Amino acid sequence: MKFTTRAQKIFQVFNTVFLSLFGFITLFPFWYVLVASFNVGSDFTRGGVYFWPRMFTLENYERAFRDPRIFASLGVSVSRTLLGVLLGLVFTALIAYAVSVETLPGRMGFTFFFYFTTIFGGGMIPYYILLRDLGLTKSFWLYVIPSVYSFFNFLLMRTYFQTIPAELRESAEIDGAGHVRVLFQIYAPLSAPIIATLALFIGVGHWNDWFTGAYYQSRTALFPAATLLQKLLRESSPSSMREGQETVLETMRTFTPQSLQMAFVMILTMPIVIVYPFLQKYYVKGVMIGAVKG
């Protein structure tokens, strides 16, 4: 409904200005770091570079990709993300399908069995001891095996499957199709929106997870990129930077640890920036379904 009084028009102007400012504050930090990553490091620390690089360079990215640690960590991140998405989608689809079959004896029991883990847990230490005893703390599989399943994702997919008419499944069964065929040949093609949404959620979760690597992984060679970034951030944390900064300026190197980090931050952010807007219509719907039925 539109209000046409003077006060309403003033409100519209205020609202537009406020929301534009909000959009600016949301995006500017990314832009600022992008600019920093393309600027000569020692020049950036002098200040005054905001919207466009003052001394353009690709050195930061060259160094980042030539750094063997960064290169290896990106390999770990890409592998765990691809594998994690694939396994996560398959296992989530399997249980979501099973529980959405209304004649399945014990389906509520299974749902509660899944749900309970979201409200109670054993805590970090018993979990860590378990991972250690299984030998996962020294292995790449640490990132993939324990996290194939998430209750939230299960809920989204189950809710979506429940919107598919059961008659479709029943008639396929009469034609002699088993559950495996129904799931992969009838349900899966109908579920593109939810599959896209979950692929994004699971993928982003894997790509961004720094904690597992930082606290549960004992081999530094197996750190994913997000964990490595956190370690670099710690090394150059404000408390240690206070002393370190002067010497960096003194030597007049063009390249600073900070500028390498900025390039690394952008390498981590870019895949997300490229993917997320295209899937928007899917995940927005997904979140709504989850919220309504959750």
Add this chain to the structure above:
Amino acid sequence: MKNRHGNRTKTLGQRIWEHRILYVFLLPCVVSLLVFSYYPMYGATLAFKKYNYALGIMGSPWVGLTHFITFTTSPEFWSVIRNTITISGLKILMCFPAPILLALLLNEVWNSKFKRAIQTMSYLPNFVSWVVVVSLLTVVFSPYGGIVNNIRKAFDLPSVFYLGERDYFYPLVVLSDIWKGVGWGSIIYLSALSGISPELYESAVLDGAGRIKCIWYITLPGIKMTIGIMFIYAVGGLLNAGFDQILLLQQPANMLISEILDTYTLKTGLNYGKFEYATAIGLFKSAFSFLLIVITNNMAKRFFEVGIW
């Protein structure tokens, strides 16, 4: 075999056998949960034991409530509890209403292209890692070339080392949390808002209601349920306080006010190797969180007529 209504002809055993393939579908996740979620719950009995590496969790001797008593009487106890509740409280006070406000403002925008553009932008921070967010903060607030301090310099103000100063810790936590979560959080409120019938507004306007009255009497009651559910989650997670974020923003200078239950568990357990003690702290947290969810769920049922179960 026929039951009373005559429409069920199969025993439970037969029905289970008929669905056997579905149990195979469930098997991998059930095993995964048993191993990685339920077994650690059993492992939490470590909180009542003295851990012996050779004997494992099961064989280690019982020591009763020793670790809980040590924790609750330690000088760190109250400071950790106070920090956890302060941070969560600040977040519920400020980060919880933020997406509601954003949704209300977006709902008033009539230019749909502008609205969509702002929405798309607002989702981006949700998809990046807290590590990236803290990296951005480090650069933006850096005393060496950071934009905030450059602006201060232009006004002849001294540089402030925001991330390293204790007084800026809580503001940074709250602001970065709003920045990261507000757009994403607004999605469900917007969907609730779109469910309100436009006729309600039209008739209210005919009755002479202004915008403020419309918001108060139509919009807010219309999204009351959604707010209620989100509030349960927020209060239920009171003892979490945003683990990732706090861990990454912790500095020696703010440790006294930034140490929360989760970070304290992590430090005593993984850094100092006091497994039993840390497990006790973790279990203390799990038990109280569980209680909180039950209580808030019951309260939400009473006041909002909604619950998560």
